Amino acid sequence: MQDVNVVVVFCSRGDSAERLALAAAVGAVQGRANIRLRRLPDTAGERTPAIVSGWQEYVAPREADGAWMDALLLVAPVDFDAAAMEAETVKTYLDMLALNGKPEHRVDVPPEPRAEHLDSARLQGRRVAEAVREARKRTGV
């Protein structure tokens, strides 16, 4: 079976995004994908305490992620939009990845995620992996 590679990238506003990113990543693994988990730098300043530790727990985004991945899962706060302080960071990252038509999916992070949100993120990660595999079957690529 050909590998399916999924990059899961999350904005680090509190630990909610981290929890959902982990859930989405586990879902992708359940869908038998390889994953890379990336944390975008916390650019939101004092209003977002740095709950995620700064050591090497999450590798910084890399340009090589773009060529490696078959799909992207962006995990970001539900109120995240172009006006948010992280927007520029995300845009820079997506530009760096050069998606080139590869599917980009979004997992919304509510202020206080509950179990059903984690289940939903997990399911979404799994579906992304399965969708890539199905698309390959259809196109024969």
Place this chain on the structure above:
Amino acid sequence: MITIRHGNERGHADHGWLNSWHTFSFAAYHDPAHMGFRALRVINDDRVAPGKGFGAHAHRDMEIISYVLEGRLAHKDSMGESHAIGPNTIQAMSAGTGIVHSEFNPSASEPVHFLQLWIEPAMEDVAPSYQQISFAPSEKQGVLRLLAGPHAEEVAGGAAAIHQDARVYVSELSAGQTLSHRLAQGRFGWVQVARGDLLLNGLKLREGDGAAISEERELSFAGDGPSGSEFLFFDLA
């Protein structure tokens, strides 16, 4: 038959923050002649610098056991488990349908030295789980102390239950101290020397050496050298 896998012939990777010796093929080290032994797939002998570690990464369908020899190893995973372990503790994780975890050395000054063992499970898609069990150092002195085994009732409380017909033991023998073990008919063994020198049926094994055991029933272990030995013993189907 006993086949020695000399420690200095293992795969080696020195990344600065990580100095790792691979008994079997792992990551960039690939040797078709050393892909594992029975269900035992990985023995990595890792030294991680203070404050460094393995970032978040995924596993699926693997029994992953960590055994710290010196220092402390922190662990955090997608199941919400977050712990730090030191010597005389077994940490076992069944990756099953999928987990994401990170491991790092939480010390600001001391390196951590640990063995990480991967055993292929007998079945796929089990529910992920985490176990951590500590024991007194005296429990491994002069005996084979079970760290992990296949049956929950057999290992209840004292060892980790894994999804494979395999048992992992640890023992510490002082110089000249001996220990005998009888392998059941049709079973295989692997010995991995964690520290010091060991005699296995009279064969000298040094720190980092391993030995594959096939078609042997009677095993004798003896601590050798000035300080004896600490070693792992795997009883495998």
